[in-house]
Amino acid sequence: MTSENLIPSGMMEDLASDSENVDARVNPFSDEIVFKYCLDGTKERFFSLKEKAIYSTEKELADFADQVSLYSGCSHHRYQISIAKQLIQEGSDSWNTISGKDLNHAPLLVDAFPEIERRFQKISHSSRGLSWQDMDVLRRIAGCDENGAMNRENFDRLWFWMYPVAFTLSKEHMKVLWESLQPRWIQGLITREEAQNALFVREGQREEVQKPGTFVLRFPTSRSWPHPDAGSLVVTYVGADSNIHNKLISLHDQRINSKPFSELLLEEPELLRLGSVGR
Numbered sequence: 001m002t003s004e005n006l007i008p009s010g011m012m013e014d015l016a017s018d019s020e021n022v023d024a025r026v027n028p029f030s031d032e033i034v035f036k037y038c039l040d041g042t043k044e045r046f047f048s049l050k051e052k053a054i055y056s057t058e059k060e061l062a063d064f065a066d067q068v069s070l071y072s073g074c075s076h077h078r079y080q081i082s083i084a085k086q087l088i089q090e091g092s093d094s095w096n097t098i099s100g101k102d103l104n105h106a107p108l109l110v111d112a113f114p115e116i117e118r119r120f121q122k123i124s125h126s127s128r129g130l131s132w133q134d135m136d137v138l139r140r141i142a143g144c145d146e147n148g149a150m151n152r153e154n155f156d157r158l159w160f161w162m163y164p165v166a167f168t169l170s171k172e173h174m175k176v177l178w179e180s181l182q183p184r185w186i187q188g189l190i191t192r193e194e195a196q197n198a199l200f201v202r203e204g205q206r207e208e209v210q211k212p213g214t215f216v217l218r219f220p221t222s223r224s225w226p227h228p229d230a231g232s233l234v235v236t237y238v239g240a241d242s243n244i245h246n247k248l249i250s251l252h253d254q255r256i257n258s259k260p261f262s263e264l265l266l267e268e269p270e271l272l273r274l275g276s277v278g279r
Contacts, residue, residue, distance in 0.1 A: 213272025
């Protein structure tokens with residue numbers, strides 16, 4: 001009689017099942033799952049990645065990020081997947097602090113602002129805080145009501161936009177720009193409209209665009225996690241044709257390690273001088 005015959009058949013089935021589970025955990029995301037994520041829209045990716053962030057380990061998410069980046073040919077997806085677990089966890093912790101874990105409580109944004117600012121500074125590893133103008137931009141992103149009341153859905157809209165921005169600012173080359181006072185390279189969480197208005201000169205009733213090459217930096221308010229451009233940097237500038245243009249700036253330039261990011265920006269032929277946002 002072999003040793004296997006001494007094991008009850010039910011236990012053999014359990015052992016086989018456990019073995020299959022171990023194999024599944026080695027690579028929980030099949031090619032089919034990876035391809036589906038690559039083909040899905042932002043809304044579908046949001047729900048899919050949110051679930052994966054809750055139930056997967058950091059290592060599994062890192063492997064998934066590599067697979068998606070490889071199959072999609074877009075490294076920006078890796079970035080959004082890599083921050084997913086921390087983004088979800090810190091968002092829940094922050095909301096619990098703001099709401100007092102009361103499901104029916106809709107705090108005012110003005111009351112929640114100190115906690116939101118504290119989280120922003122923690123994620124960005126920066127001492128620079130947020131202004132009241134920044135809070136107003138966050139209010140519009142969150143979609144709060146006219147009184148500024150904020151439910152969990154409003155907070156999530158704010159958080160899924162703000163977290164990637166703060167995480168981007170934690171990178172050393174970006175933090176230097178963010179904390180710079182003279183000149184103020186990044187003048188806050190400004191909207192596209194603010195950036196474009198800053199590129200006009202007004203004299204009495206006259207209004208004309210500034211000199212070609214004048215630019216301001218901003219984060220796109222229409223791009224939230226897990227969109228591949230969430231947390232990216234956009235330059236709004238006056239082109240040689242005297243029209244206003246918007247351009248996504250690569251934050252993965254290999255030259256970043258050899259010279260300041262501000263110098264790399266000014267090496268772009270379209271960008272000649274930093275503009276100012278009147279706040």
